[in-house]
Amino acid sequence: MAEQGRTIEIRVKRQDGPEAAPYWQTFRIPWKPQHNVISALMEIRTNPVTVEGKRVPAPTYESSCLEEVCGSCAMLINGKPRMACTALVEQLDQPVTLEPMTKFPVQRDLIVDRGRMFEALKRVQAWIPIDGTYDLGPGPRMSPELQQVRYSLDRCITCGLCLQACPQVSRGNDFVGPAALGQSLLMLLHPTGQINRDERLEALMGPGGVADCGNAQNCAEVCPKEIPLTHAIGDLGRQTTLKWLRDMFLR
Numbered sequence: 001m002a003e004q005g006r007t008i009e010i011r012v013k014r015q016d017g018p019e020a021a022p023y024w025q026t027f028r029i030p031w032k033p034q035h036n037v038i039s040a041l042m043e044i045r046t047n048p049v050t051v052e053g054k055r056v057p058a059p060t061y062e063s064s065c066l067e068e069v070c071g072s073c074a075m076l077i078n079g080k081p082r083m084a085c086t087a088l089v090e091q092l093d094q095p096v097t098l099e100p101m102t103k104f105p106v107q108r109d110l111i112v113d114r115g116r117m118f119e120a121l122k123r124v125q126a127w128i129p130i131d132g133t134y135d136l137g138p139g140p141r142m143s144p145e146l147q148q149v150r151y152s153l154d155r156c157i158t159c160g161l162c163l164q165a166c167p168q169v170s171r172g173n174d175f176v177g178p179a180a181l182g183q184s185l186l187m188l189l190h191p192t193g194q195i196n197r198d199e200r201l202e203a204l205m206g207p208g209g210v211a212d213c214g215n216a217q218n219c220a221e222v223c224p225k226e227i228p229l230t231h232a233i234g235d236l237g238r239q240t241t242l243k244w245l246r247d248m249f250l251r
């Protein structure tokens with residue numbers, strides 16, 4: 001239940017469209033225990049009135065699962081890249097400041113276009129090329145140890161927090177980013193994924209590939225699924241170096 005007189009103040013950076021200028025609005029809602037950022041935004045939506053008493057369109061945002069699985073509610077919360085569904089308001093300094101991620105184009109308010117991340121997955125061929133038109137029979141066996149490593153990489157929810165935290169990612173460059181690198185190793189560790197190993201490594205050796213990583217390790221710090229991204233990037237660096245040496249001596 002709400003405590004008498006206690007409130008939560010939410011400051012939202014808003015933008016009415018991709019080309020519109022950003023502006024700030026502040027909202028105040030009654031305090032309730034266990035509010036996360038998404039539930040606080042839902043509360044604002046029921047009565048979108050600013051602290052100045054002006055009724056405005058409710059802030060727009062993305063959310064779905066509310067349990068850190070879909071990856072859609074990633075944003076900057078008090079200046080830090082976080083998942084809004086697991087950020088508890090009572091653990092945050094007020095006013096709680098909400099901003100869209102800056103490494104992606106803003107569509108409206110807190111909603112961004114994560115297209116560059118999915119284009120990066122295409123560039124590094126982060127999939128297993130299997131013809132599904134006929135029964136291939138049982139898949140290749142993998143050791144429990146390899147399964148565990150692949151599972152740790154397979155937990156990616158494409159939230160984009162790793163790209164937001166990475167100092168090498170910017171609107172003006174083509175670095176594929178930590179998410180695509182982690183998924184590249186996931187596919188390289190699959191026995192069937194070895195079929196197009198050379199093509200995948202060549203993509204990683206090109207512009208915007210693994211060599212563009214500055215080893216800041218911010219990606220591993222902010223990843224909500226604790227994916228070993230620095231291990232993946234180091235492994236890819238080793239594999240691409242070995243391929244470069246092999247290709248050089250085979251010329």
